[in-house]
Amino acid sequence: MHILVTGASGMIGRKLVARLLEAGALGGRPIERLTLTDVVAPAKPQRFCGNVVSLAADISAPATAPALLAARPDVIFHLAAVVSGEAELDFDKGMRVNLDGSRALFEAVRMVGDGYRPRLVFTSSIAVFGAPFPETIGDDFHLTPLTSYGTQKAIVELLLADYTRRGFLDGIGIRLPTIVVRPGKPNKAASGFFSSIIREPLAGQEAVLPVSEDVRHWFASPRAAVEFLLHAAGLAGDRLGLRINLTMPGLTSTVGEEIAALARIAGADVVRHIRREPDAAIARIVAGWPQNFDARRATALGFRAETSFDEIIRAHIDDELGGRIGR
Amino acid sequence: MHILVTGASGMIGRKLVARLLEAGALGGRPIERLTLTDVVAPAKPQRFCGNVVSLAADISAPATAPALLAARPDVIFHLAAVVSGEAELDFDKGMRVNLDGSRALFEAVRMVGDGYRPRLVFTSSIAVFGAPFPETIGDDFHLTPLTSYGTQKAIVELLLADYTRRGFLDGIGIRLPTIVVRPGKPNKAASGFFSSIIREPLAGQEAVLPVSEDVRHWFASPRAAVEFLLHAAGLAGDRLGLRINLTMPGLTSTVGEEIAALARIAGADVVRHIRREPDAAIARIVAGWPQNFDARRATALGFRAETSFDEIIRAHIDDELGGRIGR
Numbered sequence: 272m273h274i275l276v277t278g279a280s281g282m283i284g285r286k287l288v289a290r291l292l293e294a295g296a297l298g299g300r301p302i303e304r305l306t307l308t309d310v311v312a313p314a315k316p317q318r319f320c321g322n323v324v325s326l327a328a329d330i331s332a333p334a335t336a337p338a339l340l341a342a343r344p345d346v347i348f349h350l351a352a353v354v355s356g357e358a359e360l361d362f363d364k365g366m367r368v369n370l371d372g373s374r375a376l377f378e379a380v381r382m383v384g385d386g387y388r389p390r391l392v393f394t395s396s397i398a399v400f401g402a403p404f405p406e407t408i409g410d411d412f413h414l415t416p417l418t419s420y421g422t423q424k425a426i427v428e429l430l431l432a433d434y435t436r437r438g439f440l441d442g443i444g445i446r447l448p449t450i451v452v453r454p455g456k457p458n459k460a461a462s463g464f465f466s467s468i469i470r471e472p473l474a475g476q477e478a479v480l481p482v483s484e485d486v487r488h489w490f491a492s493p494r495a496a497v498e499f500l501l502h503a504a505g506l507a508g509d510r511l512g513l514r515i516n517l518t519m520p521g522l523t524s525t526v527g528e529e530i531a532a533l534a535r536i537a538g539a540d541v542v543r544h545i546r547r548e549p550d551a552a553i554a555r556i557v558a559g560w561p562q563n564f565d566a567r568r569a570t571a572l573g574f575r576a577e578t579s580f581d582e583i584i585r586a587h588i589d590d591e592l593g594g595r596i597g598r
Numbered sequence: 599m600h601i602l603v604t605g606a607s608g609m610i611g612r613k614l615v616a617r618l619l620e621a622g623a624l625g626g627r628p629i630e631r632l633t634l635t636d637v638v639a640p641a642k643p644q645r646f647c648g649n650v651v652s653l654a655a656d657i658s659a660p661a662t663a664p665a666l667l668a669a670r671p672d673v674i675f676h677l678a679a680v681v682s683g684e685a686e687l688d689f690d691k692g693m694r695v696n697l698d699g700s701r702a703l704f705e706a707v708r709m710v711g712d713g714y715r716p717r718l719v720f721t722s723s724i725a726v727f728g729a730p731f732p733e734t735i736g737d738d739f740h741l742t743p744l745t746s747y748g749t750q751k752a753i754v755e756l757l758l759a760d761y762t763r764r765g766f767l768d769g770i771g772i773r774l775p776t777i778v779v780r781p782g783k784p785n786k787a788a789s790g791f792f793s794s795i796i797r798e799p800l801a802g803q804e805a806v807l808p809v810s811e812d813v814r815h816w817f818a819s820p821r822a823a824v825e826f827l828l829h830a831a832g833l834a835g836d837r838l839g840l841r842i843n844l845t846m847p848g849l850t851s852t853v854g855e856e857i858a859a860l861a862r863i864a865g866a867d868v869v870r871h872i873r874r875e876p877d878a879a880i881a882r883i884v885a886g887w888p889q890n891f892d893a894r895r896a897t898a899l900g901f902r903a904e905t906s907f908d909e910i911i912r913a914h915i916d917d918e919l920g921g922r923i924g925r
Contacts, residue, residue: 417763513742
């Protein structure tokens with residue numbers, strides 16, 4: 272089995288590759304070859320005896336996708352994307368990478384021809400939805416992005432569905448919840464505080480909370496995101512039908528519930544590292560984000576996420592902190 | 599007022615131009631200049647003392663859109679498209695004209711810059727929706743195209759919304775019902791019979807009905823379509839909000855109801871020109887099409903369509919047959 276991962280240097284990409292190597296197989300077939308690509312060359316994995324190609328490449332450059340497809344990967348995880356904030360600041364770059372890059376990849380698959388029809392797992396996002404919302408967003412709710420990033424993800428979903436319907440590839444799009452707790456440094460993303468109010472206090476550092484505790488949003492852990500990708504790779508196309516883009520299950524939680532879970536797991540002292548510093552701009556952005564989904568189709572298809580914020584925090588402690596809470 | 603019409607040689611385009619010339623004004627402002635374009639040069643209108651430019655051009659060719667925008671039209675009616683059947687047969691052509699052509703037009707508007715922000719009316723289609731459906735399709739139903747044409751229209755809707763949100767242009771997308779009665783010769787479109795079973799009998803000619811009389815679909819007349827376009831051109835952007843793509847009102851009718859209306863208006867003899875010749879392939883295609891909408895938002899915004907099939911037939915008799923039923 273040959274697997275291609277675009278965006279392999281990103282947070283989810285690295286975790287996916289590690290998980291693939293750990294398993295050594297996908298859908299019961301041993302992994303013999305990995306092609307990893309990103310704008311910065313992905314680290315070559317240790318302890319893997321198969322063939323690994325690591326490529327620094329711009330997915331939107333004309334030569335990139337055909338080169339990635341030349342060895343006909345069986346499964347493609349297409350994670351490469353300019354993130355939300357950057358796609359909003361640099362419209363042309365977001366369109367070029369997120370839209371044109373994805374289309375170039377799909378088109379390169381089609382151009383291989385000769386019956387080649389790989390499973391292509393595309394990471395979409397709940398950013399395809401924008402307010403106003405019903406109380407719970409069902410699988411039939413329309414695409415109403417309020418960012419260029421969400422627009423690009425929605426467009427790629429539509430392309431993926433049409434390429435799949437026509438038999439050019441075998442696609443599945445998975446709309447990821449907001450992924451928490453992100454490891455690493457705080458970043459400037461408007462959503463950054465959802466992670467940092469857990470991550471920094473657990474590391475004995477101060478975190479800033481720019482919104483009120485009643486702000487509600489939709490979450491899953493990095494570990495759940497990787498499991499979504501693996502499950503999507505193995506899901507039979509005939510179980511999906513033609514509606515191949517799925518809202519992933521997740522967890523609806525308020526910031527207050529997040530903090531209560533942190534207190535339960537790490538104690539009240541840890542929670543004191545959270546400093547309230549209201550930011551009207553961030554509050555306004557977050558107010559347009561979805562709060563709750565009924566991800567019925569994905570759940571029926573066997574996708575699973577955490578059901579409490581405690582689990583999300585424990586996944587972070589296990590996967591990033593070696594099981595121990597640092598002080 | 600300078601108006602640009604793409605797809606001006608098409609059935610709706612010609613009727614729109616005729617209607618604009620008849621009115622001499624749009625939104626209370628006199629029309630001084632018309633730019634008409636299509637793959638075949640649109641006929642230069644008679645009896646118009648303003649400046650008319652008629653251009654044969656491929657909207658997807660790189661030089662076309664900037665040239666069309668050079669004189670900064672105030673209102674753009676973007677009707678140019680490869681039709682459904684052709685976009686399904688020739689995937690590349692559909693993508694190039696319907697998607698890349700529209701994007702090139704939007705991008706050319708953006709590149710003018712300098713505060714230029716024209717109203718751009720885009721004709722989308724109910725082909726953005728594909729079965730299975732709820733009994734009535736509301737304004738919040740998701741985009742589920744089952745054709746490449748519908749996919750391309752849905753993508754352009756998303757682009758138009760993002761370009762509008764970012765202030766690059768002032769867009770409105772209107773999802774037209776199936777337009778009946780189309781004037782002219784029968785064509786090979788799967789939807790052709792909806793028109794031909796009215797048009798041909800009224801002209802004393804035989805029409806073939808390939809589906810059963812209980813087939814239900816969603817209709818408006820060419821006259822209503824032109825009124826949608828004019829109303830869309832004048833609608834204040836702040837009444838639309840960010841959800842600028844609207845399902846137009848229409849009329850749900852079965853084929854049997856269509857035929858009953860024809861009998862009421864033209865008599866039982868005329869109806870005898872309809873010959874039943876079931877075609878399983880056409881029946882299968884039509885089974886995936888929407889049957890009924892609740893176009894609440896568009897109705898609240900003042901869009902109006904026919905409310906009986908009798909009205910649709912009378913519009914055809916008035917507009918195409920000079921008010922008389924030929925034998």
